[in-house]
Amino acid sequence: MAMLEIKNLHVKVDGKQILNGLNLTVGKGEVHAIMGPNGSGKSTLAYVMAGKAGYEATDGAILLDGENVLEMQPDERAAKGVFLAFQYPMEIPGVATMTFLRTALNAQRKQRGEAELSTPDFLKLVRDAAGKLEINMDMLRRGVNVGFSGGEKKRNEILQMALLQPRLCVLDETDSGLDIDALKIVSDGVNRLRSPDRSMVVITHYQRLLDHIVPDVVHVLSKGRIVKTGGKELAHELEASGYAQFQDDAA
Amino acid sequence: MKAELRTVKTAAELSLAESYAAAKPKLPGDGKVVALREAAFKRFDAQGLPHRRVEAWKYTDLRAMMREAKPLAGLPDAAAKARAKTAGSLLADMDARRLMFVDGVFVPELSDLAKLETGLEIRPLAQSLASGDPLLATHLGRVVPSDGDPAVTLNTALMSDGAVIRVAAGATVERPIHLVFVATAEKPVSIFTRSLAVVEKGARVMLVESHEGAAGVEHQINTALELVIGEGAHADHVKIIGGDSSMVHVSTLMAAIGARARYNDFSYTTGGSVVRNQLFLRFDGEGTLANIRGATLLKGSQHADVTMVADHAAGGCQCREVFKTVLDDKSRGVFQGKIIVRQGSQKTDAKMMTNSLLLSDEAEANQKPELEIFADDVQCGHGATSGALDENLKFYLMARGIPEKEAETLLVQAFVGDAIEGVEHAGLRDALMDDVVAWLKARGT
Numbered sequence A: 001m002a003m004l005e006i007k008n009l010h011v012k013v014d015g016k017q018i019l020n021g022l023n024l025t026v027g028k029g030e031v032h033a034i035m036g037p038n039g040s041g042k043s044t045l046a047y048v049m050a051g052k053a054g055y056e057a058t059d060g061a062i063l064l065d066g067e068n069v070l071e072m073q074p075d076e077r078a079a080k081g082v083f084l085a086f087q088y089p090m091e092i093p094g095v096a097t098m099t100f101l102r103t104a105l106n107a108q109r110k111q112r113g114e115a116e117l118s119t120p121d122f123l124k125l126v127r128d129a130a131g132k133l134e135i136n137m138d139m140l141r142r143g144v145n146v147g148f149s150g151g152e153k154k155r156n157e158i159l160q161m162a163l164l165q166p167r168l169c170v171l172d173e174t175d176s177g178l179d180i181d182a183l184k185i186v187s188d189g190v191n192r193l194r195s196p197d198r199s200m201v202v203i204t205h206y207q208r209l210l211d212h213i214v215p216d217v218v219h220v221l222s223k224g225r226i227v228k229t230g231g232k233e234l235a236h237e238l239e240a241s242g243y244a245q246f247q248d249d250a251a
Numbered sequence B: 001m002k003a004e005l006r007t008v009k010t011a012a013e014l015s016l017a018e019s020y021a022a023a024k025p026k027l028p029g030d031g032k033v034v035a036l037r038e039a040a041f042k043r044f045d046a047q048g049l050p051h052r053r054v055e056a057w058k059y060t061d062l063r064a065m066m067r068e069a070k071p072l073a074g075l076p077d078a079a080a081k082a083r084a085k086t087a088g089s090l091l092a093d094m095d096a097r098r099l100m101f102v103d104g105v106f107v108p109e110l111s112d113l114a115k116l117e118t119g120l121e122i123r124p125l126a127q128s129l130a131s132g133d134p135l136l137a138t139h140l141g142r143v144v145p146s147d148g149d150p151a152v153t154l155n156t157a158l159m160s161d162g163a164v165i166r167v168a169a170g171a172t173v174e175r176p177i178h179l180v181f182v183a184t185a186e187k188p189v190s191i192f193t194r195s196l197a198v199v200e201k202g203a204r205v206m207l208v209e210s211h212e213g214a215a216g217v218e219h220q221i222n223t224a225l226e227l228v229i230g231e232g233a234h235a236d237h238v239k240i241i242g243g244d245s246s247m248v249h250v251s252t253l254m255a256a257i258g259a260r261a262r263y264n265d266f267s268y269t270t271g272g273s274v275v276r277n278q279l280f281l282r283f284d285g286e287g288t289l290a291n292i293r294g295a296t297l298l299k300g301s302q303h304a305d306v307t308m309v310a311d312h313a314a315g316g317c318q319c320r321e322v323f324k325t326v327l328d329d330k331s332r333g334v335f336q337g338k339i340i341v342r343q344g345s346q347k348t349d350a351k352m353m354t355n356s357l358l359l360s361d362e363a364e365a366n367q368k369p370e371l372e373i374f375a376d377d378v379q380c381g382h383g384a385t386s387g388a389l390d391e392n393l394k395f396y397l398m399a400r401g402i403p404e405k406e407a408e409t410l411l412v413q414a415f416v417g418d419a420i421e422g423v424e425h426a427g428l429r430d431a432l433m434d435d436v437v438a439w440l441k442a443r444g445t
């Protein structure tokens, strides 16, 4: 069974139809890239998978391991293994990053019927994961993402992903705002998480990211539907030709 | 002005007059005090209870909210004292020196007056009034003239007991002093307490007041503290209006702050059905640093009003005011803040911020920050925000697996934490934060 199966998904935001019958199947352990012009609905797809309020699925289904997640609250989906790395991570002044990470980790464990982590175990986990992403511990004592640079915020998203060990990772333009070194660090972080039990949907505008995180399948999203699917070479084609052909097709 | 005079008194006003007349012969104090009470009551009686057409009270119409005045509290009996023992438990871990006031009366056997630090004097107000304490003669009713404020005039007329504290010049009082005010009477009563603290030049002290009353009993509390902070002194004042009491609580702080002092004030309100917390602050000398903060958390149909006036009578002081209000259910939170900068009070640096967080559609926030500035070389500003929890932040937390309630708790904690962080005493800060968490846990689903 495919890990993720999106069938005929129609989504409205503020009364506006954004996704128009989107179909997408991602097998276990696969990495799929989604590319597409600005405003084509990539972030909308990411949000609707994570369960953001106001993103109304008017038709279709999102099946995770065969189970429709559309009726679930965002926290239930997270506990089932859905993780969204945000295009624009939120700053939360007053909530220390460590408190946030610990609350999240323990909440998910609790939902899955697992015991809470002890303080030393938690600290060790964070220290190891942060070290690999070159995030220093002082940063994690600050409010969530408060005073983080754009690149640091993206690294913090991957840190959360590494700690929470989701089954389905959705990365929304995780490469935007990263310098060359950071892109390497983040990509390595993502690649370490590749596993036969974990699937990924990587949203990006740039072929560059896909040189590091090599996808199994590449899709083009335009006007709320997948208009073309191919192998990793499709990303190279797009880099050369742009999206004009698809936008005309869909119009 | 004639038209403003009211000849028809409310039932509450009539019974206050009766209470005063009956109590007058028994209230503590010599001839001077009697005259002070008499003048104060006259002033109160002429204007009556404040109501919505009195600008300073427009959001808290005490005349409408106080249908009747409760009888004056009697002396606490042994059972009342026994019930009072658990009061002030929020601060149990602070190792504070506790002074216990049960139904408005100082109870020595529940208080700790042993081994007072050098330079520290503490006396019950009733005793000071009766003995003609010179400290009272100098300061009582004079620290910051309240300009006929009806709560203060009524308090002056009927004050029965409280604490008189003096910290001598240069003395450092290590242990916080905790004034525990608890109303234990089983039937609703009126309680009038008044305290005076004089912190002399270069002295250092932390004063905490906590006010609570039995759940479900509509006591009427009117309490006031006059605080004199000398040059170069360092004073912290914390007021906690807590518990799950149904009291109508009117509190007034009148503080005069000398030059180069440090002053931190924190008000924390979660209790009471109707609360009016007034702060009248006056900066009398240059170079003072002050942090005035507050956190109010309300639910059900609670109503709480923080009204603050910071009068910069001298220049060169830096003052920050931060007030946070969390409103659930049908509660109503009021903040009125006024910064006055007198002519010649140059280089005043005063900023005031008030934020309200509405957890329910039916809650209401009224915020009125004001500046009255008569000097030209100053940095002053104010801001006010009011709104619901940020849905985007909530989604971010939930997307990481944190359930909705817990996400809200984290965000509310962060919201009030901004003010609570200003409390310098680490133990108290933690106790307040724990109390916020407990308050959030108790919220209805």
Ligand SMILES: Nc1ncnc2c1ncn2[C@@H]1O[C@H](COP(=O)(O)OP(=O)(O)OP(=O)(O)O)[C@@H](O)[C@H]1O
Residues within 6 Å of the ligand: A013, A014, A016, A018, A036, A037, A038, A039, A040, A041, A042, A043, A044, A045, A087
């Ligand atoms: N709240 C909203 N109300 C109305 N329209 C919206 C709302 N949110 C998004 N949209 C619209 O939905 C469309 C898709 O937006 P989305 O953010 O999913 O695009 P995207 O593919 O992620 O673009 P980008 O590459 O710029 O990140 C856009 O036209 C956008 O303006």
Ligand SMILES: [Mg+2]
Residues within 6 Å of the ligand: A042, A043, A044, A087, A172, A173
């Ligand atoms: Mg996007």
